[in-house]
Amino acid sequence: MKDEITREERVDNLKGMGCSRKRVEDARFTQGKGNYVDDIKLDGMLFGDFVRSPYAHARIKNIDTAAALEVPGVLAVLTAADLEPLGLHWMPTLAGDKQMVLADGKALFQGQEVAFVVAEDRYAAADGIELVEVEYEELPVIVDPFEALKSDVVLREDLVGEDGAIPDGAHGPRKHPNHIFTWEAGDKDPTEEVIANAEVVAEESMYYHRTHPCPLETCGCVASMDKVNGKLTLWGTFQAPHAIRTVVSLISGIEEHNIRVISPDIGGGFGNKVGAYPGYVCSVVASIVTGKPVKWIEDRMDNLMTTAFARDYHMTGKISATKDGKITGLHCHVTADHGGFDACADPTKFPAGFMNICTGSYDIPTAYLEVDGVYTNKAPGGVSYRCSFRVTEAVYFIERMIEVLAIELNMDAAELRRINFIKKEQFPYTAALGWEYDSGDYHTAWDKALKTVDYDGLRAEQAQRVEDFKAGKTRKLMGIGLSFFTEIVGAGPVKNCDILGLGMFDSCEIRIHPTGSAIARLGTISQGQGHATTFAQILASEIGLPADSITIEEGDTDTAPYGLGTYGSRSTPVAGAATAMAGRKIRAKAQMIAAYLLEVHDNDVEFDVDRFVVKGAPEKFKTMKEIAFAAYNQAIPGIEPGLEAVSYYDPPNMTYPFGAYVCVMDIDVDTGVPEIRRFYALDDCGTRINPMIIEGQVHGGLTEALAVALGQEIAYDDMGNVKTGTLMDFFLPTAWEVPNYETDFTVTPSPHHPIGAKGVGESPHVGGVPCFSNAVQDAFRPFGNRHTNMPHDHWRIWRTANELGLHD
Ligand code: MCN
Ligand code: CUM
Missing domain, CATH: 3.90.1170.50 (Aldehyde oxidase/xanthine dehydrogenase, a/b hammerhead)
Known part of the structure; x- marks a missing residue:
């Protein structure tokens, strides 16, 4: 048989992995035909x-x-x-x-x-x-967790035993009636010893304020x-x-x-x-x-x-280093405000989520983390909003600590990061707080980012701006925000991740129809991430049928295989892997059918894009469409009719996406208004399934990061009244505030994921918040700023300028 089209055209026709396929769900969304x-x-x-x-x-x-x-x-x-x-x-x-x-x-x-x-x-x-x-x-x-731990007022009377005893909670002993748990990771004494004897130590306390994902629906x-x-x-x-x-x-x-x-x-979930x-x-x-x-x-x-709020973490850190900037130890204590009930959506064994990724992207030999969860008179929740189970807080913490250490060392913060990054050859890398990072190439990403934005040029411009400001020639300061993050997504190995005792595997079930189209059902559920588009692409590449011929269905428990759902950017790492594995089972059966049809041994055919060909005789082949038909209409000895497969996937490890972000910001010291001149985001989520969807995820996550860093908060007064309970007071950015994002990428596949993909849905938020915040803080660094808390709204920025004497 002769081909009318080239191999390249056959690949294109599938719209498989790597294709910026347009979102199939948008036909209904853009026409008001969604079904909410x-x-x-x-x-x-x-x-x-x-x-x-x-x-x-x-x-x-x-x-x-x-x-x-x-x-x-x-x-x-x-x-x-x-x-x-x-x-x-x-x-x-x-x-x-x-x-x-x-x-x-x-x-x-x-x-x-x-x-x-x-x-x-x-x-x-x-x-x-x-x-x-x-x-x-x-x-x-009580709206202040520190006060809660001292108060005689008992919030949860149901959790006090007779004669005032404090029974243990779900995560061990409690120190006070308003205390929920203490959670530790790392080595306390060695860390304290390293810090006590270090050449340089930087200390800082910071508050990652309470906010809310506020989905449109x-x-x-x-x-x-x-x-x-x-x-x-x-x-x-x-x-x-x-x-x-x-x-x-x-x-x-x-x-x-x-x-x-x-x-x-x-209409948007974001963990809410x-x-x-x-x-x-x-x-x-x-x-x-x-x-x-x-x-x-x-x-x-x-x-x-x-409903489920986000953050509300009071974090105190100590970071130690040698005089030339090699980090030697990290200590972190968190007082976590969980509100009236502990309703954080974390895997059971992680009451503070994956906060113990707070050593970030750096090779820090010794570290210790302690988190105290506390009840207050606020709404319950805490784990939501593109947070990857508290990785948002962890990355904000370490990226601020790095900046503070850079000030202490009088060193450039980009250089400080570079000399402490985990090196490519150290992966898989076991961090001091326990995680095994699967793969990474931080130096390449960092160098690419700094080169693209002309980092040295920016620093020179900033120095000039400081001179001009001091000389009275301008009232605008310039900030260069840097952040480098390591994410941890894909919960998770069933051995250490469960929710309410349900292991966090995920699933995919595929049914190929006789005419060569298919339906695949997954245990996850899209809330805007475009699963109907991207999961069909994974399958297209795996089974050689066009993505346009594959329906993806999620969210109906009567039809979908059991899965743990979509959050923690786990769909691609877990259900995406299940999809590839189920596709491979289809392919394995298709291979036997093809061999039978071609009258050769199973091992004499090989898969090529959309068909099985006889090895060494590419003109002899059966397309996947033909094989699908044969599966239903031919009696093949030893092979059951039909073409279906199901896979339940328990990932061997999490995946560790990473990225390098740079924000250039001008700040008017008299109005406190920041203007984002440039935002560059390099993301590495391993193998990319759909570059356009990834870009959309990055735009969305960055915009939410802008919101959180620059104004959005759930604020309470002393009476426990929510001061920001409407969109009049709760900042939701619009196209007006949002800059033009420049996106970029490197590709470092996950070594254990069947297609090498890592998650990306939360990365831009995790990396974005510290980047925006660092930009604000960096603008004030030449005038003595060390740390100010978010949200950096106009008033708080103005106040920082005022406190630094810039209005005198
Ligand atoms: N993707 C890809 N290539 C990769 C990784 C991902 O093409 N290497 C694609 C995926 O196929 C998928 C999308 O990017 O279409 C996001 O995938 P993933 O990172 O696996 O995240 P999830 O699908 O599990 O989505 C959850 C994540 C979370 S936890 C929050 S919070 C958040 C986020 O997604 N909520 C969102 N992004 C959101 N986007 C929208 N529009 N709405 C939300 O509620
Ligand atoms: Cu933490 S928000 Mo998302 O995991 O749904």
Whole structure:
């Protein structure tokens, strides 16, 4: 047989790995045809909404629902007392704590769910909420974790034993009634000794403020209990639909096969949609009670004030070095504010997430980390927002410590990084705090970044600017922000990563249709990352069918294989690997079919792009399309009909993406307004599946980094009132604030991943925040600045200038 097209054209036709294939999901999104949870409308569907506590800490003396029940359209009002007989007034959190579904005797943060009003529509529910009378007795409020550890005020009375004893928590002994856990990594005494005897030591305390991912679509669900068949269907904004199914089964007693969880299109997750919220439980109960479907959808304030926040880490560090800048030790202590319940979405064994990657990209021989988790009167959560399980905090910490050490050494911060980077030949590299970095080439990336931005030229320009400023010729300072990050994504090896006891493997199941197209289902769920596009590309390259002929389906637990979902940038490292492995199983069977059809031995055919060819006789071949057909219509001795495969993948290690970022910023000292002149981002996520999607991920992550570094925060007053609960006060950047990002890359494949890919979804945020922050701080370095806390909003930048005497 003769080919009409070249091999290169055959490769192009597949739109496989490395192709900037356009996103297939955008056809529906750009035409308003997405199907989000709030688009689901069922016959007789009711609406539920919450009465929420206006107080951050209050005893609940009484709840009177009579007037609310009089409102036309209001059908029921649930309180903790109604849930208690079902054992559903509290629910387990992902962090081994428990959380009130509805306030049980007291409220612990402003906005906490107190009662659930179920009505015929959203308006009636809102009217009902107004008329639920709750009698509160205000209690002293604690919003500062340091104060919490000294206070006599006990926040979690449920966690105090008789005679005031403090029982152990899920992560060991607790030091105080408001203390949750102490978590340690590394070697304490050796680290302290190295630092005590070091030639140079830099110390700094920093606060990575509380913020919130604020996805455009808030959280919500629709619960529908079919009492005839005993089947519960739950649609919702779930980043981990299978885990939600298991949790719902465990807490409700409904058998798992009778529960179907569906994540429809999700309008951004960013970790906000990993955990389980009271709204889910109340909707399920309300549907069981009323026999009708019940919808619950948050409004913006509900979302910002009560669902999974991010960060709130108070970090104190000591870093030691020789006089010429070789780092010898690192010590880090964190006081972590977890709010009223410990609901961090971390793997069980890591109550502070992967904070112990805080030695960063540097070869630091000795290190010690200690994290204290603390209860306060704030909303629960803590692990969300492109954080890779606290890697955001870890990288911010080390990238600030490096800058502070550079000041102490009077050394260039780029050079300090270079002389301390882990060297290419040291990989796989075991860090002092335990992780085994799989691969990296930091020097190459750093040199490329600095060369591209003309780092030396920038420093010369900055020096001139300082002179000009001092001479009164300009009121603008120039900052050069540097950051180099190492990410850790792809949780995770089942041996050390689980959530609620569920091992963090992931899965892919492929079914090839007779005509040579296919459907693949995965245990993950896209929230905007473009999985329908990219996973089809992995398969196209693995099985030789065009990506355009492969449907990717996620998020329906009745059809998808069990998986742990999408967060921690784990989809590519784990489900992507499962996809490649399932593809290889398809290929192995296809090889036998091809050999039979070509009348040669199995080993005499080899895979080539979209076909199997007879070795040494390329004109003799069977295309994958032909093989697919044969799988269904030919009786092949010894081979079952059909062409399907499933793979559950337990990764041997995490993957360690990295990157080098540079930000050039001009700062007006009189207005405090920063202007980002240039932002360069080099990312290395190993083998790249879709360069355009990677670029989109980088743009998104950087924009969220800009937000966090330059203004966005969830701020509380002393009474525990959320001061930034609306988009009037909570900074969401628009095209106006966002600079033109320059993206770049190097490729250092993961040695253990079947296609060498590492994750990328969170990298730009992890590396971006310190880069923006370092740019602000670097602008003030020549005037004596050492460290100022984020968010660097205009007022705080102005204040820094003022404190440094630049307005005198
Ligand atoms: N990709 C690629 N080549 C690689 C690595 C990734 O082409 N070497 C592609 C992937 O195929 C996928 C995308 O990049 O289409 C992101 O992949 P990955 O890094 O594996 O991350 P996940 O798919 O697991 O997404 C989770 C990650 C997280 S944890 C947050 S938080 C975040 C992020 O994704 N939330 C997002 N990016 C987001 N982007 C959008 N639009 N919406 C969110 O909610
Ligand atoms: Cu930490 S945010 Mo993402 O893992 O969904």
